[in-house]
Amino acid sequence: MRQLSDEEEPAVAVRGLTARYGRRTVLSELTARFPRRRVTALVGPNGSGKSTLLGVLAGVLPPASGSVERASARRPGFVPQRGAVPDSLPITVRETVAMGRWAHCGPWRRLSKRDREVVDGCMARLGVLDLAARRLDALSGGQRQRVLVARGLAQEPDLLLLDEPATGLDLDARRRIAAALEEAVAAGVTVVQATHDLDAAARADHCLLLDEGRLVAEGPPAVVLASVAPGS
Numbered sequence: 001m002r003q004l005s006d007e008e009e010p011a012v013a014v015r016g017l018t019a020r021y022g023r024r025t026v027l028s029e030l031t032a033r034f035p036r037r038r039v040t041a042l043v044g045p046n047g048s049g050k051s052t053l054l055g056v057l058a059g060v061l062p063p064a065s066g067s068v069e070r071a072s073a074r075r076p077g078f079v080p081q082r083g084a085v086p087d088s089l090p091i092t093v094r095e096t097v098a099m100g101r102w103a104h105c106g107p108w109r110r111l112s113k114r115d116r117e118v119v120d121g122c123m124a125r126l127g128v129l130d131l132a133a134r135r136l137d138a139l140s141g142g143q144r145q146r147v148l149v150a151r152g153l154a155q156e157p158d159l160l161l162l163d164e165p166a167t168g169l170d171l172d173a174r175r176r177i178a179a180a181l182e183e184a185v186a187a188g189v190t191v192v193q194a195t196h197d198l199d200a201a202a203r204a205d206h207c208l209l210l211d212e213g214r215l216v217a218e219g220p221p222a223v224v225l226a227s228v229a230p231g232s
């Protein structure tokens with residue numbers, strides 16, 4: 001963990017961000033920054049707006065007002081909550097991870113040798129290479145989650161957004177994901193992850209605590225998490 005200086009330009013800054021589903025406001029006037037090449041943990045109770053914030057950062061949910069400023073124009077990688085992906089997709093693990101390369105391929109989505117190397121490397125890092133030919137719907141929930149993280153990494157984004165990547169996973173899977181994210185950060189990626197795992201949040205470099213769509217604390221995890229009630 002590194003102390004952040006105020007001068008460091010963030011990878012993303014949101015100012016006065018408000019987001020709505022229909023007429024329901026779920027993020028209110030949020031102003032926060034996401035330090036470049038660091039891990040930011042989003043914590044807060046169920047329904048506090050963590051996934052919504054990731055959706056706005058991913059560009060899939062337009063803000064109702066306020067701004068999202070990014071240092072780069074590259075498409076962020078987004079690893080959705082496991083439950084947000086249909087269980088019955090008739091595609092293999094390798095095909096799923098290869099989808100992460102689509103933005104790098106031409107219109108026919110032909111994978112180059114390097115694309116295939118990246119796909120295999122990401123599967124190996126997440127420990128799912130031996131499952132490459134298996135169908136996604138024939139995997140356990142934890143295996144599927146690793147595949148989704150591998151797909152996000154295969155995209156080689158400079159901003160990787162993850163929605164509760166380790167929820168419900170065993171120790172080995174959690175360690176692999178943590179190690180893969182550390183490697184990604186060391187290679188220059190900015191990581192933002194929503195999590196209920198306070199140990200994972202404590203290992204982050206920066207932490208945002210949300211409650212009912214509002215930012216209630218932002219800063220070093222040790223300081224922010226001190227104000228979190230157990231079980232939230």
Ligand SMILES: Nc1ncnc2c1ncn2[C@@H]1O[C@H](COP(=O)(O)OP(=O)(O)OP(=O)(O)O)[C@@H](O)[C@H]1O
Binds near residue numbers: 046052
């Ligand atoms: N598609 C949607 N349409 C309407 N309301 C939604 C939608 N998605 C989320 N919400 C509502 O927005 C609020 C914030 O939800 P969000 O999923 O962002 O919270 P969260 O902090 O990620 O929760 P959790 O910890 O349970 O994943 C909740 O009140 C939720 O009911």
